[in-house]
Amino acid sequence: MARLFDAYVIADWTAAEGKKLGENSVWIGVAKRDVRFRLYTETHNAATRAEGEALLTSILADHRKRGDRVLVGFDFSLGYPVGTAERLGLKDTPIWSAMWKFVASNVVDKADNTNNRYQVAAKMNRLMTDQAWPFWGAPAKQAQRWLTTTKPPPHEERAGSGADIPEYRATELAIKGGRLQPKSNWQMHGAGAVGGQTLVGIPMVRRLLESLGPAGAVWPFGTGWRALEAADVEPLNVLVAEVWPSMWPTTPTEGEFKDQTQVRTTAMAFAEMDDKGDLAKAFAPPKTATPELVEQVEQEEGWILGV
Known part of the structure; x- marks a missing residue:
């Protein structure tokens, strides 16, 4: 089964004031494949949200040059409760x-x-x-x-x-x-x-998608809450989704910060799901979802990928 994406980027955002590296700062994890198609990960740290946004833009531009399709996950809400x-x-x-x-x-x-x-x-x-x-x-x-x-x-x-x-x-x-x-x-x-992360994060995601134009979309708002196929992501360079890194069990390597471990682990988890053909189904609603819930999620609230 064809994979939906070539790379998986997970951003752990922060609402902190002041410059800060390490714990409780901006971390970006990337899972991608080498020339032999073996998966590997790398992590990046930024001292401010502005630096994190610039770093993310640069990472995505590199993948765009290679013609890659990228799943980008953010660890804050992309929607608010209904009403x-x-x-x-x-x-x-x-x-x-x-x-x-x-x-x-x-x-x-x-x-x-x-x-x-x-x-x-x-x-x-x-x-x-x-x-x-x-x-x-x-x-x-x-x-x-x-x-x-x-x-x-x-x-x-x-x-x-x-x-x-x-x-x-x-x-x-x-x-x-x-x-x-x-x-x-x-x-x-x-x-x-x-x-706080949601309030400072949403404007950044909005700018990112505006800069991508038709090459970017956000799930489930722009795609519908449904299983995605290769044809759905074919026209895109970037698909943005909401993620929750705490869902994935982590094993830190020596010297790693907690947030660093989480973005690395989450990026790899989605890459492995895609390899197995399970990621496409993760974009779909649970079987118990009513039409009213589907509309609520697609129009206003959003959903955490993997829930």
Whole structure:
């Protein structure tokens, strides 16, 4: 069976402020084949998101020159829980694209990694509920009327505006209760928080896809939530997907950072799935998915590849 991709690039992003290498910084893992078609991996580290974006662009340009098709996985959410865009008053369709445009137009992320993610979260709370909800979590100096340092009461205990906002997307609910416990998009601060990464990550992915034009697409928004065949990816240089590196068991080599191990392992996991012919099926919804769920995932929420 023909492989869908020639290379597999996994980016572990960060919302950190200030330049930083090593733990909790930007890591990019690549799995590709040598001249004898043997799989091998390499990892790259960047001190800022701007440097990481430039590095990613360079890696993809090299593969494009070779005519390679590349799967690019990002470790943050590419969509928000159903109803978010409507609460923000966004009218454009598709919904995911309107959300991306909104986030990109509000987030300021400077070359030195300073950014306004907490202010954007507070603004979104103000627009959605006029309360410090659904986004939560901030350092004390960033807390304000519309963003608290700690998590507000559970959804079911909330009355009025915002009581019906889902804490998780459908893809996270599909994982909950197993070995892994997903984090909510709404958590901005604290251990494992993904809210900040999502806010600073989405504008970068949007720029990347704009630069690729018709040679780039994002799954499942641009492809449909379905099994993909070689003909589906043939016209593309790059297919972007959301991934969760914690899904794959890791064995660090000596001197490796945790994030470094994860991007290397995840890139290799997708490469091996593709070799076995299993990756094509991973793009499809579970058999239990209803038409309503398929529409929700394709139009607004997205899905984690491999869930």
